[in-house]
Amino acid sequence: MHLQELLRQLPSVDEILLQEEIQELVISSQRTLVVESIRQAIGELREAILEKRIVGGDLTEQAVKRTLEITAAKEKFNFRPVINGTGIVLHTNLGRAVLSEKAREAVQKIAGSYNNLEFDLERGQRGSRYSHVVSLLQKLTGCEDAMVVNNNAAAVLLVLDTLARDKEVIVSRGQLVEIGGSFRVPEVMEASGAKLVEVGTTNKTYVGDYAKAINENTGALLKVHTSNYRIVGFTHDATTAELVELGREKQIPVVEDLGSGLLVDLRCFGITDEPTVQQLLEEGVDIITFSGDKLLGGPQGGIIVGKKEYIDRMKRNPLTRALRVDKLTLAALEATLRDYLDPKQVLLSNPTLRMLITPAEHLYKGAEKLKTALNEVLPKATINVEQDYSQAGGGSLPLTNIPTYVVTIDLGSISEKLFAAKLRKGDPAVLVRVSQGKIIIDLRTLLPGEINQLVKACREAYKAVQEG
Ligand SMILES: *Cc1c(COP(=O)(O)O)cnc(C)c1O
Numbered sequence: 001m002h003l004q005e006l007l008r009q010l011p012s013v014d015e016i017l018l019q020e021e022i023q024e025l026v027i028s029s030q031r032t033l034v035v036e037s038i039r040q041a042i043g044e045l046r047e048a049i050l051e052k053r054i055v056g057g058d059l060t061e062q063a064v065k066r067t068l069e070i071t072a073a074k075e076k077f078n079f080r081p082v083i084n085g086t087g088i089v090l091h092t093n094l095g096r097a098v099l100s101e102k103a104r105e106a107v108q109k110i111a112g113s114y115n116n117l118e119f120d121l122e123r124g125q126r127g128s129r130y131s132h133v134v135s136l137l138q139k140l141t142g143c144e145d146a147m148v149v150n151n152n153a154a155a156v157l158l159v160l161d162t163l164a165r166d167k168e169v170i171v172s173r174g175q176l177v178e179i180g181g182s183f184r185v186p187e188v189m190e191a192s193g194a195k196l197v198e199v200g201t202t203n204k205t206y207v208g209d210y211a212k213a214i215n216e217n218t219g220a221l222l223k224v225h226t227s228n229y230r231i232v233g234f235t236h237d238a239t240t241a242e243l244v245e246l247g248r249e250k251q252i253p254v255v256e257d258l259g260s261g262l263l264v265d266l267r268c269f270g271i272t273d274e275p276t277v278q279q280l281l282e283e284g285v286d287i288i289t290f291s292g293d294k295l296l297g298g299p300q301g302g303i304i305v306g307k308k309e310y311i312d313r314m315k316r317n318p319l320t321r322a323l324r325v326d327k328l329t330l331a332a333l334e335a336t337l338r339d340y341l342d343p344k345q346v347l348l349s350n351p352t353l354r355m356l357i358t359p360a361e362h363l364y365k366g367a368e369k370l371k372t373a374l375n376e377v378l379p380k381a382t383i384n385v386e387q388d389y390s391q392a393g394g395g396s397l398p399l400t401n402i403p404t405y406v407v408t409i410d411l412g413s414i415s416e417k418l419f420a421a422k423l424r425k426g427d428p429a430v431l432v433r434v435s436q437g438k439i440i441i442d443l444r445t446l447l448p449g450e451i452n453q454l455v456k457a458c459r460e461a462y463k464a465v466q467e468g
Helices: 003-009 013-017 020-028 031-050 059-075 101-111 131-141 152-164 185-192 207-213 240-250 277-282 308-316 327-339 351-357 361-377 416-425 450-467
Strands: 082-084 088-090 145-149 168-172 195-199 218-224 254-259 287-291 302-306 382-393 396-410 429-431 433-435 438-442
Touching (some): 013 031, 020 031, 020 059, 082 450, 101 327, 131 277, 131 327, 145 152, 145 308, 145 327, 152 168, 152 287, 152 302, 152 308, 195 207, 207 240, 277 287, 277 302, 361 382, 361 396, 361 450, 382 438, 416 429, 416 438, 416 450, 429 450
Parallel strands (some): 082 429, 168 195, 168 218, 218 254, 254 287
Antiparallel strands (some): 145 302, 287 302, 382 396, 396 438
């Protein structure tokens, strides 16, 4: 057929709009979006004709097919759920902690109505947004007072700015850490206006090193939990108790950036190298900061607990307004903390804690189920259940390897990298580990009900790989 003839046969937007499938689409989607998609589909067809990639066929049918595809792609949310098959429980790029059922319900309730965010319903006057979580934090950690800001980096910034603006903060060289995503302790300190005074060496710092550095301009002694790495071997660190004693003697506040914020003792589950917030407060630390979405298993947030006199000063700091936490976070945080009131139940209701302590044996059945189902949809692949290790992630528990079960998929002549890419771009998106030519799916981080979705995603990815 002649080029001109084909171009004349190109349907108009109105003609496509009249097609039955498109009429249905207009009802289920938005008209303007569909029209935009039709224009794009026709444009693509015109280009294909001019480039002689199309030399005949039913152009209307092709335009309808493309319109459906383009609209579906446009309707897909940019920000959407991902199935985490990596075995990294707190994956910062995947949104860290999954919220508990109670926390999700709380968010939904508060999001859809007015609320008492800053209104004291008892007294009928303006209230504080922190009031919703302070008594819970007092009960759970034994703190005098508490407040919450946007994240732990903000918490550290606020604490230093409040206690040590234009003053010196003493910190061990072994704790000048970077926590990924460019959170570097020295840089945050600089931003706060506190002057960093480094003491000791990378591997050894004694309480005497802090004592020697103290002068009339010292604003705080800071201990930073080296969340994402450990210095092992020939090492020494001043203990929290030693710093507290020194701080008392010199009347200088002791601040600990704890990072993770564990509220339950997990030693009997093999998680041994992480102090709880309660322990440190009991030892006398004046101010502790930690994240809401690491081991606590709640929403993103920076929780500050400790002495009331210092927290009162932080609440009055103008920076607080810029760092403040929103109502949805507070809703999720209150619910997450309420779960902790029952220290046994929280190990099941909090998804992060549950994933961290689930024994490998409990994952075996799920792994076998996944293997059987995958054998059906990937008949040519070699699929096995193997023992492996999961990670806490999110800069928490760097030395804790958690034994787990994984399903490994060897796709033979099909590239595992290509398959993983198709899984990633699928709907729902799936992230897996790729190692030594195999796809590795860790059962630990799969949520209830995700095995079936995962199997479907693998079938689609396999189809997509074969279509090229
Ligand atoms: C993770 C971490 C931070 C940063 O916390 P965010 O909540 O991600 O801002 C700061 N300090 C330590 C020790 C951490 O582990």
